[in-house]
Amino acid sequence: MAPEPKAQRPSEGRRPADVSTDDGASGAEAVDPGEVRDAAEASLLRKLHTRQLSVSESRGVLLAAGMTGGAADELLDQFERLGYLDDLSLSQQLVRAAVERKGQGRQAISPLLTRRGIPRDVVDTVLSEMPDDDLERALDFARTKARSLGARDRETALRRLLGQLARRGYPSSVSMTAARQALDEL
Known part of the structure; x- marks a missing residue:
């Protein structure tokens, strides 16, 4: 179920698109912030249907889809509240997979979590929970x-x-x- 879009200030989510004409002149075309938000949200949901993403990875998806930082943060907060994004849960799953399927140790797991954009405090917490075996x-x-x-x-x-x-x-x-x-x- 897709989250309900929040009301935005008019400046949020707006991205000027440069439009070149045949004569070499360029103009700015206003993009509806609601359309940008809807497209970015749909893009993120598609990615989340295929694999779990960290908040950092999700921010990258939203920014690549044209959202501004403030609007992206609002949507990320909403996704976290709804449980779509959870860095702790993701890192626990990644640790479990690394240990059980790949037989990896802490020194290999830590950079993996860091590459996925998991915050350092979450990485430290999850690694400290690993059994000392x-x-x-x-x-x-x-x-x-x-x-x-x-x-x-x-x-x-x-x-x-x-x-x-x-x-x-x-x-x-x-x-x-x-x-x-x-x-x-x-």
Whole structure:
């Protein structure tokens, strides 16, 4: 269900469109703020139907659709009140996916959240809620990968495992412990 549009001041949502004529002269054509708002809102809703967006990403969609900053902020506030936008919920889902499906650690997850425009305080909160089982997850991953590296000499296998664990965002001490233990278990 689409949110009801709010009343706007006449200056909000207005964007002058430069119109070039054949003789090289240009003029300004006034754009109805209500039409800009409706089009921007429809664009954002289409994007939200395909994937959850952060407030920052949503602001970018609205600005790209021609809304001004103040009008975009009003619409974003309305979407947050309605529950369409929730940075905390989004970041929790992203952390869960990164941990469960990709086996990533905190060092890989933090930049992911930052790239999605999640505020630093929300990132810190969500990362602090993560279980402190980096070693267990790293060890599970290392055991799986160590089996495929069994034919290599120990130093090569260790170096490759360390690289794979580092790319998944595990601290070097955790990576080293997990890689050595996985190779010792072979």
